[in-house]
Amino acid sequence: MIQNGQQVKVDAQAALERFVASEMYPSWNIEALKAQAVASHTYVKYYNDVLNKAVALPNPSASNITARVKEAVAAVYCEIITLGNGQPINALYTAATAGSTRSSADTYGGSFSYLTEVESKYDCQDASNWDKVTYLKVSDVKKYLQNSTGLTLGDDPNTWITIDSHTAGGYVGNVTVHGTNGSRTYRSNYFKESVIANKLRSTWFTFEVSGDNFIFTTRGYGHSVGMSQWGAQLYAKNEGWSYRQILSHYYKGTTIQ
Structure with missing residues (x-):
């Protein structure tokens, strides 16, 4: 990890707490927080193991690393998303979409089987980004x-x-x-x-x-590729989806290991 311009080693669980606290509201549904923890872990592993690059360590407000965030991370911090081969996927995520995610091929030109267009039907309920x-x-x-x-x-x-x-x-x-x-x-x-x-x-x-x-x-917020963070929250809230359902929806054909 990179912190203050220096490469450092950080406990995985503590690092993921910082990622989740930076990426989602700590009051959100715990299944959405778990999904974010697994996606963040996978994203970091992809950069470290596949691209051989370090990722910057977020520095959220300490008040955002709540008991709820800690509980979510503790439940899943050993898990990553793969194609069943043990290798982490490029688990991109975005704040919100325009009702569906974008294919990575349409966005950045790189084609990944698990970064294709999928419905994110509740994002329209996020009025601040619609x-x-x-x-x-x-x-x-x-x-x-x-x-x-x-x-x-x-x-x-x-x-x-x-x-x-x-x-x-x-x-x-x-x-x-x-x-x-x-x-x-x-x-x-x-x-x-x-x-x-x-x-x-x-x-x-x-x-x-x-x-x-x-x-x-x-409509939407961000590049719209991969997991919609507002979508994760609203699928969990409106349909009771688990973090596994959220991740399998946004990253098609993948496995959580």
Whole structure:
């Protein structure tokens, strides 16, 4: 693990408590907390064992490492998600989706059999991340686009950005930025994270230009690949799913070992 820029060894159970306390509300359903613990453990193992990389150790508020978080982690801290071969999967997770997860192939270009589109039907109940409206000043958008693309933009902001395609679930596929000296096309996740300076919550978005503002409407929060954290909470709360049901739903064809 990496802590304060230094590589350190940390007790697995204590480290997972910090991951869970950083990623979910400690008051959430204990089965959702367990799912997060297993997903976090698997994610760290994948980076350590498969990619040979260290992962940064979160530093949550001590008050978030509650008895409930400790109980959830203690129940599952030895478990990881595999394809049945003992090797950890790339257990990506996201805060919320637009009603379904995204395929990793559509998002980052890497195809994993267990990171495909699956329904996450309760995410619409997370009002803070559903139809979220974000106002960005036209002058700021121009700065973001020109700095990241090297293009010179024209006077009409309505001509700067076009959505070229959509993928499953209504997510934006490719986005093109148009300048007076050419154009650049990007995958929507790169556009969100780099071109537009990570100012949008999701790659499910629409936009319009009104006066001095770009008005973006998004659904979901994050890259939308893998387990939805709000989905995990709401499946546990609304349908009584166990952590194993949650993980097998979001990571298809996997095994918990």
